[in-house]
Amino acid sequence: MRPLFVFGLARSGTNLLARLLDAHPAIEIALDPYMPLFKAVRNATIRARATPKLRAAHDPAAPFQDGYQQPHGYKLLELLLDADLDAPIAPEELPELRAAVAARAALEVPDIAACADALSGVTCRALMASALSQIGAARAHAETQWCGIKEVWVLDFLPALARVFPDARFVAIERDPRAVIASLAALAARDPSQHAHPISYLRHWRKSVVLARRFAADPNLADCFHLVRYETLVAEPEASTRRVARFLDLPFEPAMLAPSGSWQGNSSYDNVAGISDASAARWFSTLGEEAIDAVEFFCAPEMALAGYPRVASANGDLTPGIAHYVAEADGNPGSWRSDSGDPVSEIKFELLRRELLRAPEPVADDDLVRRCFLFEASYRALRAALTNAGRAAGLERKAMP
Numbered sequence: 001m002r003p004l005f006v007f008g009l010a011r012s013g014t015n016l017l018a019r020l021l022d023a024h025p026a027i028e029i030a031l032d033p034y035m036p037l038f039k040a041v042r043n044a045t046i047r048a049r050a051t052p053k054l055r056a057a058h059d060p061a062a063p064f065q066d067g068y069q070q071p072h073g074y075k076l077l078e079l080l081l082d083a084d085l086d087a088p089i090a091p092e093e094l095p096e097l098r099a100a101v102a103a104r105a106a107l108e109v110p111d112i113a114a115c116a117d118a119l120s121g122v123t124c125r126a127l128m129a130s131a132l133s134q135i136g137a138a139r140a141h142a143e144t145q146w147c148g149i150k151e152v153w154v155l156d157f158l159p160a161l162a163r164v165f166p167d168a169r170f171v172a173i174e175r176d177p178r179a180v181i182a183s184l185a186a187l188a189a190r191d192p193s194q195h196a197h198p199i200s201y202l203r204h205w206r207k208s209v210v211l212a213r214r215f216a217a218d219p220n221l222a223d224c225f226h227l228v229r230y231e232t233l234v235a236e237p238e239a240s241t242r243r244v245a246r247f248l249d250l251p252f253e254p255a256m257l258a259p260s261g262s263w264q265g266n267s268s269y270d271n272v273a274g275i276s277d278a279s280a281a282r283w284f285s286t287l288g289e290e291a292i293d294a295v296e297f298f299c300a301p302e303m304a305l306a307g308y309p310r311v312a313s314a315n316g317d318l319t320p321g322i323a324h325y326v327a328e329a330d331g332n333p334g335s336w337r338s339d340s341g342d343p344v345s346e347i348k349f350e351l352l353r354r355e356l357l358r359a360p361e362p363v364a365d366d367d368l369v370r371r372c373f374l375f376e377a378s379y380r381a382l383r384a385a386l387t388n389a390g391r392a393a394g395l396e397r398k399a400m401p
Contacts, residue, residue: 003168004148018150019259036100048087175230182283206302
């Protein structure tokens, strides 16, 4: 068996992707069992590899971070990207970790929750190997060739996992950020306990876009990484699924087009049987103008890089409605957030990003560039993407009668 990891943001179609993979007789995927383990790996890595100053800036209880804005943000992200997972795990950490994994896994995969007491390892590497072996022990059968997990928010760990498991493959899914925020809002309307901070979601979304392109361009990762576009998957399910199967060196299985048999989907709006494009563009009619403007204000550069065209009249610039949306989100952030915690600082930071992107020449201040765009190469790619998107928009306007 070879390890398989499925990554993406919450509300991006990760469950659909994982279930269509799991429907293949040669694949076993456990949904969302190990978020506490990834947090333990993050904390152990920072504890072992960070400078005293970086360690002091990190809160072990914090949610996963996006790496933007704070002086230490991209430096902590870089630690995770460069990790070898050899950081030690203290034996006294394991009982609490096992309990957290059991509670998390019980939500979707009770068979894996039942194995949590067997989780062990003196290093992050051994701990992750133990987790994968539990899934294999619980689910593998004669046909199984790939065995792994689906987790949200943890794309940062892909390079480290690729180093530790050189025969692993990674599949990530990406979705229009306006659809992600619309789905988040619809879910919160149905269940207020699921409310989350949209600005933090958007910051994580643009990080995932940048990381996915970075991995795809890395000769050490390109062959083991496959990016799925949600909109393409639901519009062309068979073609998309055939591409994923081919990436895993497997024959296409028609069962993949009917994931988990009677599974009714994980849509925030209603039950959707199997693979459906019903919610792909629903954001256009359900997400208010203020929210659309805000999404494009925070994500327009990365949307251009990912090929999602803007629709708002604000053209990605600041409006009173955007300021109101950010303030409202700050007043009711939900159970977690990864932004600065100050709506005025958030807006100023976005305006700074625009200034750097619109500068006649690329800015040479490496620290500033990385706080704004995570990587210098990403900064240049975003500048080019915005230029190309502007040219395309101009040509479209000229073509209109």
